[in-house]
Amino acid sequence: MKNNLKDRYIYAVTRHLPVKMQKDVERELDGLITEMAEERQPNMASEDTIKEVLDELGSPEELALKYNGSGHNALISGVYFLMYKRVLRTALPIVATVAAILAAVGLFAGFDTDINIVLGGVTLAPITFVSRFIHVFASSISITIQAFAAITVIFAILDYSKAKLKDGDITDLPNVPEAEAVVSITGGIAEIALTIAMVTTLLFFPQYIGGGFDGRWIPAFDAEYLRSLWLPILAWGAISVVSILYQIIIGHYNIKVVVTTLAANIALAVLTVVILGSNNLIHQDFTAYLSDILGGLYIVTNILSHPNRMLMAIILVALAIDTVDVLYKALKR
Amino acid sequence: MNKDEILSGLLQEMRRGTIILCVLAKLRQAAYGYNLVTELAETGMPVEANTLYPLLRRLESQGLLSSHWNTTDGAKPRKYYATTDLGKEILAEMVNHWWQAMQNVKNILED
Numbered sequence: 001m002k003n004n005l006k007d008r009y010i011y012a013v014t015r016h017l018p019v020k021m022q023k024d025v026e027r028e029l030d031g032l033i034t035e036m037a038e039e040r041q042p043n044m045a046s047e048d049t050i051k052e053v054l055d056e057l058g059s060p061e062e063l064a065l066k067y068n069g070s071g072h073n074a075l076i077s078g079v080y081f082l083m084y085k086r087v088l089r090t091a092l093p094i095v096a097t098v099a100a101i102l103a104a105v106g107l108f109a110g111f112d113t114d115i116n117i118v119l120g121g122v123t124l125a126p127i128t129f130v131s132r133f134i135h136v137f138a139s140s141i142s143i144t145i146q147a148f149a150a151i152t153v154i155f156a157i158l159d160y161s162k163a164k165l166k167d168g169d170i171t172d173l174p175n176v177p178e179a180e181a182v183v184s185i186t187g188g189i190a191e192i193a194l195t196i197a198m199v200t201t202l203l204f205f206p207q208y209i210g211g212g213f214d215g216r217w218i219p220a221f222d223a224e225y226l227r228s229l230w231l232p233i234l235a236w237g238a239i240s241v242v243s244i245l246y247q248i249i250i251g252h253y254n255i256k257v258v259v260t261t262l263a264a265n266i267a268l269a270v271l272t273v274v275i276l277g278s279n280n281l282i283h284q285d286f287t288a289y290l291s292d293i294l295g296g297l298y299i300v301t302n303i304l305s306h307p308n309r310m311l312m313a314i315i316l317v318a319l320a321i322d323t324v325d326v327l328y329k330a331l332k333r
Numbered sequence: 334m335n336k337d338e339i340l341s342g343l344l345q346e347m348r349r350g351t352i353i354l355c356v357l358a359k360l361r362q363a364a365y366g367y368n369l370v371t372e373l374a375e376t377g378m379p380v381e382a383n384t385l386y387p388l389l390r391r392l393e394s395q396g397l398l399s400s401h402w403n404t405t406d407g408a409k410p411r412k413y414y415a416t417t418d419l420g421k422e423i424l425a426e427m428v429n430h431w432w433q434a435m436q437n438v439k440n441i442l443e444d
């Protein structure tokens with residue numbers, strides 16, 4: 001593990017650069033710092049000499065910006081602009097795809113039948129396959145634009161608050177994390193997309209969660225009851241998304257990420273109990289259906305007589321595992 | 334901000350536009366980054382490494398410089414940069430503009 005001051009400085013610069021540039025800049029900066037240090041102290045440069053050189057090179061964030069050629073005085077500037085670009089590049093295609101799939105499911109499954117295309121005050125009918133396709137496409141574009149706006153607002157606020165760029169001593173730079181302690185942007189965005197898809201399905205398409213029995217589709221949830229829980233479900237989604245976004249912005253697992261993840265997971269656990277606590281949540285037919293297909297297995301039937309509690313237990317265990325996982329990755333650094 | 338700071342900032346701004354000209358001219362003979370930093374300093378055109386290194390990379394991405402890593406003879410690996418043919422053409426144009434600008438500034442100063 002490379003964790004001397006020079007390596008930490010180089011990592012603090014290169015982590016903000018595009019992946020294809022990182023290795024080359026790392027190698028070049030390594031050579032530059034070594035030569036500058038040797039010029040000052042020819043044989044074995046001390047840590048103090050290295051610090052002197054790094055102070056001359058300036059803050060890693062500023063150097064990363066020079067390498068990227070990004071400007072200042074913008075809505076989103078500095079290191080946040082570099083992160084913003086990376087998050088957008090990953091997030092928008094995923095959001096567009098998920099939005100298109102959800103819109104297509106809603107339309108072609110007949111859930112959303114109120115489609116009126118109006119041109120010049122005249123309503124066009126009947127609704128054709130092409131017009132449905134256009135609607136799906138438009139929905140996808142609309143949601144993607146909303147996602148773009150939301151991400152822009154979040155980064156603009158972060159940039160405005162200037163919470164990130166600390167002009168502290170160069171020796172305070174964090175250690176170079178192990179590869180597994182680096183937060184995966186793709187993984188994080190995929191988790192966000194999954195969370196949004198799950199919340200959207202629960203709120204708008206709950207009837208599609210269930211099982212087939214004797215040629216009849218039995219929904220798992222009581223849609224009416226589930227929709228009455230829209231606030232805790234939305235809060236669940238929002239807390240998850242913010243928590244993941246925070247991990248992506250920090251870029252690696254550290255004590256701050258552990259604390260925020262712990263706080264978020266406690267809140268999510270409470271919301272999970274609120275959402276899944278009542279037996280009214282599960283459609284009566286679904287409970288009966290489970291009992292029928294597992295009729296001979298007494299213990300299983302007993303457990304499944306309250307599938308909401310089983311689901312609650314699974315989610316609570318998953319939240320606990322997630323917290324421990326984040327803690328483990330942070331400690332690995 | 335005192336007079337020296339103001340002057341220093343203005344001189345830095347004045348010099349900024351000439352750095353690319355100097356870099357392209359110097360790199361008609363290949364050199365590595367830190368070598369160029371010291372050579373420019375010796376000729377009275379000091380440029381900080383944290384300015385020069387990103388600039389070299391930008392000029393390379395524009396096709397004005399080419400680069401290669403020299404790792405032969407057990408020496409320290411160093412990235413050498415050299416002005417490309419396109420860089421030399423741009424340099425020649427810039428030099429013409431430079432002399433023209435010099436003349437214009439001279440005329441203004443002697444007015």
